[in-house]
């Protein structure tokens with residue numbers, strides 16, 4: 001019988017390590033292209049939105065041949081075919097062939113997220129992020145990291161994102177529409193994942209509530225509640241009208257309108273810790289003494305590697321904060337705990353929901 005020696009084991013280990021290294025090298029040869037041409041994915045999806053592909057196919061009953069699509073768009077089929085082939089490869093539209101060989105495109109769950117009338121459409125968010133205003137800060141990100149410049153957004157656009165949008169009506173609308181997209185996706189998840197969140201609450205104020213989509217959705221799902229949508233005057237002046245929702249313009253660093261609870265979604269991540277403490281203190285002053293709490297809807301970054309399917313989006317969002325804000329960031333549980341403690345909140349609960357964000361209930 002042959003004996004396995006210690007030397008044999010070392011050789012086997014060495015060969016195994018070499019095999020893994022070779023596999024990683026081969027994988028790197030493939031993966032590096034993701035970064036070489038990474039921007040292409042966003043650009044092609046923006047192109048699909050600009051062309052209105054999802055809406056055209058929807059209007060045609062959910063599927064369409066390449067020739068019909070080209071004729072509706074009044075273009076030649078050749079470039080369009082290449083765009084559709086790419087999108088099909090990403091499962092944005094499905095390509096099939098009839099028995100006569102005609103190319104047909106139909107909707108998929110991903111292409112339906114580009115449909116303007118769908119509740120979960122994200123088209124406006126993609127259009128916002130793909131504007132030159134939002135893309136140009138990324139090109140100066142290394143200067144921001146090396147602290148050669150302040151905010152990358154300011155360096156590219158001359159002022160911070162909120163001052164810029166106060167003077168640029170079209171950009172402000174793009175932001176509000178993009179935020180409304182996310183609100184339509186996340187608010188149902190908040191209601192589903194935190195059934196008792198508003199029990200006993202008669203009124204809330206949505207701080208930095210954008211166009212009021214969130215407030216309207218909350219009031220419609222809990223008709224006994226009254227909502228205040230609070231944001232800059234130029235934002236609330238174009239707010240959505242809904243019975244039970246009052247729009248109030250102001251600056252959250254000065255004061256926040258009074259209500260039982262303050263709700264604040266995707267606002268604190270735009271700011272550094274010192275500003276967050278100021279905002280949270282204003283929220284604390286606004287809420288009722290007996291049933292008051294602040295409901296924060298924000299990402300909670302996992303401290304360790306996680307299998308959570310939204311974690312990649314959270315880490316991307318943290319990079320967006322680095323590019324688009326001065327001191328904003330996504331926070332870990334430990335960072336939230338430290339922040340809430342400094343702002344004078346005695347305890348808090350975190351409710352994970354099926355979304356990029358979690359719901360944090362903070363009690364004074």
Ligand SMILES: C[S@@+](CC[C@H](N)C(=O)[O-])C[C@H]1O[C@@H](n2cnc3c(N)ncnc32)[C@H](O)[C@@H]1O
Pocket residue numbers: 162179180182183207208209210211214230231232235250251252253264265266267270
């Ligand atoms: C990222 S958006 C979030 C919008 C909304 N909460 C949502 O999640 O759909 C941040 C909001 O904060 C508002 N905001 C920024 N600074 C503010 C301030 N000083 N006072 C009031 N609102 C402010 C912006 O106008 C914007 O609507």
